[in-house]
Amino acid sequence: MEKHREIGLKLTPQRVAILDCLDGNKEHPSAEDIYKAVSKRFPTMSFATVYNTLETLKKRSEVLELTIDPDKKRFDPNTEPHxxxxxxxxxxxxxxxxxxxxxxxxxxxxxxxxxxxxxxxxxxxxxxxxxxx
Amino acid sequence: MEKHREIGLKLTPQRVAILDCLDGNKEHPSAEDIYKAVSKRFPTMSFATVYNTLETLKKRSEVLELTIDPDKKRFDPNTEPHxxxxxxxxxxxxxxxxxxxxxxxxxxxxxxxxxxxxxxxxxxxxxxxxxxx
DNA sequence: TATTTAATAAGAATAATTCTAATGAGGTAA
DNA sequence: TTACCTCATTAGAATTATTCTTATTAAATA
Structure with missing residues (x-):
């Protein structure tokens, strides 16, 4: 988690919550799954923040967007080829x-x-x- | 094409147009691609008809729904495993x-x-x- | 040719995602 | 610290793909 500060990702509580949710997560969650999980601790959490953060992480290759589920995108924090x-x-x-x-x-x-x-x-x-x- | 009549698919001009568009098509078109193509000959063509027909063909295993493009579904008339x-x-x-x-x-x-x-x-x-x- | 049954069309509804604009809060340098 | 700048957050509107609804229409068949 500390690594993010090092490389210039502004560490807001919302992002920390999203990163916590993703860290080691093997469920390949959708944006909605993540939104629901972090909303528990952050009732004002916005969907836009979830999507923005996922987009940012994608650009940094810290999360993969999976095109597997025909209904929605899934996300995978495991960026090793698999x-x-x-x-x-x-x-x-x-x-x-x-x-x-x-x-x-x-x-x-x-x-x-x-x-x-x-x-x-x-x-x-x-x-x-x-x-x- | 004749095979469809044989197995009970009601052959409407719209369906013939959609089947013609799909037949041998190697472009993996989206519903919109198909809609645009058949609209030329059928200006009143509805998106619902395209989706309905694709759904029917899917159930009959005459077309595959591809989950490859993150933005939309693509369809493939080649149902051989590939x-x-x-x-x-x-x-x-x-x-x-x-x-x-x-x-x-x-x-x-x-x-x-x-x-x-x-x-x-x-x-x-x-x-x-x-x-x- | 009449009847039955399923398909079509138009648009409303839904769901996922993106965009917008105003507000808020990290990070940084004096 | 404090002030400032920049970027993140929020809420909701907008967009896009897809599905649903309902009245109308037309294919198949006896």
Whole structure:
């Protein structure tokens, strides 16, 4: 957290609350999830502040914006390259830590310069498997 | 196209226009892209019709909804399992036809039953590479 | 050709996100 | 410290994508 002061991020209580909420968070929360969580301690918290802070953190590469959930953006404080496993029923997202070295045939490259990859695995989580009447 | 009549899809001129627009389309169009394209021939075309038709096709597995573009849904008439290459600058999406057999370590599975995967490759397309002042 | 049933159109409603403008509070330098 | 400057916060309006509603219309079929 202290690192932020060092590199010039103005440390307001609201930002600290958002950073606290994100720190080590493995839930891949949406802006609304974060808003709800920090609102408990900051009843005047504004959605704009959540979005502004996420935007700032994104620019600093301290958070990733995930385009996995078709309904809303999710955010991930884990900026190490990794992949995701999504429950097709409840939308729970879980991390996958290994890295895949995936070759793309020249035919498919179409002149693109490839700079990275991200794998989405689809599945059914244990909880949904059980309640699968 | 005839197949649709066979399996009970009511073939309206609007749907034919939307199916024509999708057929063989490699642009991964958004609902708006489709709306604009078919509006030329059907000035009274409604957005609701585009969304309704896409929903119907989705249910019939005749089109895929892509969650790749953070701003909007994209649709893909190619329902064969395949992967995508996205230009991080202009958002152009290109298909990758090979399939990857990706193992997930038990540690990362967390009890999920995995049913599929989708790889997003990030890169820079030839056009953007050139105009890269 | 009449009937049934589902599709269409227009616009209202909703949800996520971004924008705006006024106010407020960190950080910094005297 | 104190004053100032800059940037953050807030509330709400605006925007954008998508879904919903309802009356109307048209496709399929007997």
């Amino acid at each position: 992949h995701h496993l999504i429950c097709v029923k409840c939308k729970k997202i879980s991390d996958i830590h290994i890295s895949y070295d995936l070759a793309v045939p020249d035919y498919d490259k179409k002149g693109f310069e490839i700079i990275g990859n991200h794998v989405e695995f689809y599945g059914i989580c244990p909880k949904c498997k059980k309640s699968d009447g | 992967h995508h290459l996205i230009c991080v600058k202009c958002k152009k999406i290109s298909d990758i036809h090979i399939s990857y057999d990706l193992a997930v370590p038990d540690y990362d599975k967390k009890g999920f039953e995995i049913i599929g995967n989708h790889v997003e490759f990030y890169g820079i397309c030839p056009k953007c590479k050139k105009s890269d002042g």
